Amino acid sequence: MKERHGYKMKLKNHRGFILLLLLLIIPLVADSNYLYSTLVIIGLYAIIVQGLGILMGYAGQISFGHAAFFGLGGYTAAILTTRFQWPTLLALLASAILPGIIAGLIGRQTLKLRELYLALATLSFGILVHIIFNEGRELTGGPSGMSGIPNLSIGSFQFDSDQKFYMLVWLILLMLLIGIYNLVHSRTGRALCSIRESEYAAENAGIDCARLKLHAFIFSALLAGLAGGLYAFYVTFISPSPFSFHTSVQFVLMAVIGGLGTFWGPVIGAVVVVALNELLREIVPLLIPGAGGEYQIIIYGVILVGLMIFQPKGLSGIGQYFRIPLKKQLKTDVKIRG
Amino acid sequence: MGEQLLQLLFTGLTLGSIYSIIALTLVTTFNVTGILNLAQGEFVVIGALLAVSLQGTGMPMIAVFIVSVILVAILGGLLERLTIYRARGASNLSMLIITIGLSISLRGLALLIWGTETYSLPAFSEGGSIIVGGAALNPQSIWIFALVAVTLTGLYGFFGHTFWGKAVKASVYNQTGARLQGINLNTISFLAFVAAGGLGAAAGVSIGPITMVTYDMGFMLGVKGFVAAAIGGLSNVGGAVIGGILLGILESFSSGLISSGLKDAISMIILLGVLLFRPEGIIGAIRERKI
DSSP states (O other), rough: OHHHHHHHHHHHTTTHHHHHHHHHHHHHHHOOOHHHHHHHHHHHHHHHHHHHHHIIIIIIOSSSHHHHHHHHHHHHHHHHHTTOOOOOOHHHHHHHHHHHHHHHHHHHHHHHHHTHHHHHHHHHHHHHHHHHHOOHHHHOOGGOEEEEEOEEEEEEEEESSHHHHHHHHHHHHHHHHHHHHHHSHHHHHHHHHHHOOOOOHHHTTTOOOOHHHHHHHHHHHHHHHHHHHHHHHHHHOOOOOSHHHHHHHHHHHHHHHTTOOOOSSSHHEEEEEEEEHHHHHHHHHHHTTHHHGHHHHHHHHHHHHHHHHOOTGGGGGGGTTTSSOHHHEEEHHHHHHO | OOOHHHHHHHHHHHHHHHEEEEEEEHHHHHHHHHHOOHHHHHHHHHHHHHHHHHHHOOOOOOHHHHHHHHHHHHHHHHHIIIIIIITEEHHHHHHHHHHHHHHHHHHHHHHHEEEEEEOOOOOSSSSOOOTTTTEEOOHHHHHHHHHHHHHHHHHHHHHSHHHHHHHHHHHHHHHHHHTTTOOOOOHHHHHHHHHHHHHHHHHHHHHHHSOOTTTTTTTHHHHHHHHHHHHSSSSSSHHHHHHHHHHHHHHHHHHHHHHHGGHHHHHHHHHHHHHHOOOOOOEEEEEEOOO
16 A cells, blocks of 8 residues: 555656646646647547557557547447436536446447457447447437537536636646546556466456456546547537547557557647648648548557557667667666676 | 338348358458458459449450459558558557558548449340249349359368468467468558459459449448448358348348338447347357457
8 A cells, every 4th residue: 555655755856746737837827729620639639549448558458449438438428418408517427437337338248359359349249239220210319419518517617718728728738647546556557468478477466357448448438438528518519420440449549659658648649640630621722632631540550550560669669769778778877897 | 011011121132242251351361360351342443443443444244253352362462561461569449540541541542533423234144024922133243242152162172172371260269370381461461452352352343333422432331341341240150141141131122112222330230239238159169369
C-alpha cells in the first residue's frame, strides 16, 4: 500500500500537474472556437484511446469495433434525451453503461479463446452496428441522423459553450490519466502486464486471465460510450458517418502512434492523428487536384505498417534514442577509470 | 416459386464459391503463419482491377487471367518480404495491425490508380445463360465452380504429393518440430502469401464479370471470407469451403426473399453468433492450432 501511495504522490507532483497547468493556461491565451472544438475532439478521442490502450497495451487484445461503442454511446444519449425526455446526466450515464454491457456479452465468450477471436467479433460487431444506425430509421433517423439533442446540464448549469465543454472533457481526461496511472501500478495493473508478457506464466501465477481481459474490454467500451455520449451533447446532432469501421482503425492508429502501455501515449496519439487529419485535408488537394479525403487512408496504412515494424513502441518510445543507453555509460565509465 | 428458389440457389452457389476461395486462402495463411490476413480482400480487388486494365489493352481473357494472377502473387510475396518477414517474431497483435495497415494502404493505392469508377469485366466465354429447370445459370458461374474444383484438387495434390506441400503440412502440425527437420518457416510464410495473392486474384478476375468491380469492395469480401472461415472453424480447409458455400446460399436467399439492404447484416450476425456460441465452428472437426 505504501508503494502505491508513493506513486500517487509522484504523479500528482509531475505529470498530472503539467496537464492541469495546460488545462488552465489555454483558456487564458486562446479565445478561438476552432481551437476549443479541436481540443474537445482530441480530448474525446484521448478518452477512448485510454481505454483501447489498456486493452491493447496491457491485455494484449485488439478491438476493431470501438467506433461502434463510441456511436452506441452517442445514439443512446441522443435517443434517451430526444425521444424519452431523460435528464441529460442520466442519459450520459446510460450511454456509458450500455456499451459496457454489450462488451461484456461479446467478451465473455470470445476472450476465453485465442486472442484473435475478439478482433473478429468486434470487427463484425462494428459493421453490424453501423448498418443498424443506417437502416433503423424509426429509432436512429437513418443516414440523415438525429438533431435537437439538448445541452448537457448539471442542475441549472448548462455546458453550452465550447470553452465549458473543453474544461469538462479535459477534466475527465485528467482524472482518467491519474486513475489509470494508479491502476497500472496496482496489483491489477501488474497482473495485466504479466498477461501481456506471457499468458501461460500469468495463469500459473494464479491470475484469471480471461476475467481480467474481460474487465479491460468492458472498461474500454465504457469509456468509448462515455465519449460518445459527451460527443452527442457537444455537437447536439448525430449521424452514422463518424462511427464507421474507418474510425475504429483511426482509434487503433492513435493507440499505436502514441505508444501502447505508456502514460502519455493516448493523448499524444489523439493529438497527432487529429493534427494529421487537418494537415492532410489541407495538403492532399494541393498535391493531387480533385482528391477527396479518402487519400489519407493510404498514409494511415503506411504509418501503421511502418510503426509496427520499426517503432512498435510508438512516439513515446522515441525518447530512448536521445538517452545514452546504460551499457554505453558503463563503458565510458570504465574507459575513464582505465 | 420453384424456379425462383433454384435461381437464388444458383446465385448463392456462385457467390459462395468466391467466398470459399477467399476463406480457403485465409485459413491456409492462418494455419501456416498464425496471421489473420485482413488484406486478403484487397488481393481479390487488385486482381480484378488489374484484369480490367489488362483487358483494355486487347489481351485475350485467358492471358488476362494468367497475367493478373501472376502479378498479384508477386505482390503478395513482395508484401510478405517487406512487412511480415521484417516483423517476424512480433506478437499476433502486431501482425494483425500490419495486415490491417496493408489492407487500407492497398485500398488507397487502388483508389489512386483506378479511381472511384465502377468497372466490369467480360465473361470468360461467350453465349447466353443456360436454362436449368426453368432457372438461368450464367456460364460464368460454371467457370467459377471449375475454379473451386481446380483449386481444391491442386491444393490436395500439393499437400499430398509434393515435398513443399508436406513441409507446409508439417509446419501446421508442429512448427518447432518442422524447424528441427530443417524446414525453413520463413520460406513457408512467403509461399503462403504468394498463394494467397494468386488465388485471391483468380477469385477477383472470375467474379468480375458477374458483380461490378470497385476499389472498395475488397474489405467486405475479406470479411465475408472470415465469416466463411469461422463457420468452418477457422483452421479447417474443408470446413472453410463448405462455410463459404453455405454463406453464399444464405445471403442469396435472405436478400431475395427478405430484404437486400440487410444482406451484409446477416453475415455479420452469423459471424458474431458463431464466435459467441460455437467458436469451434459449425462444421467439421474441432482441431485447435498447435502453439
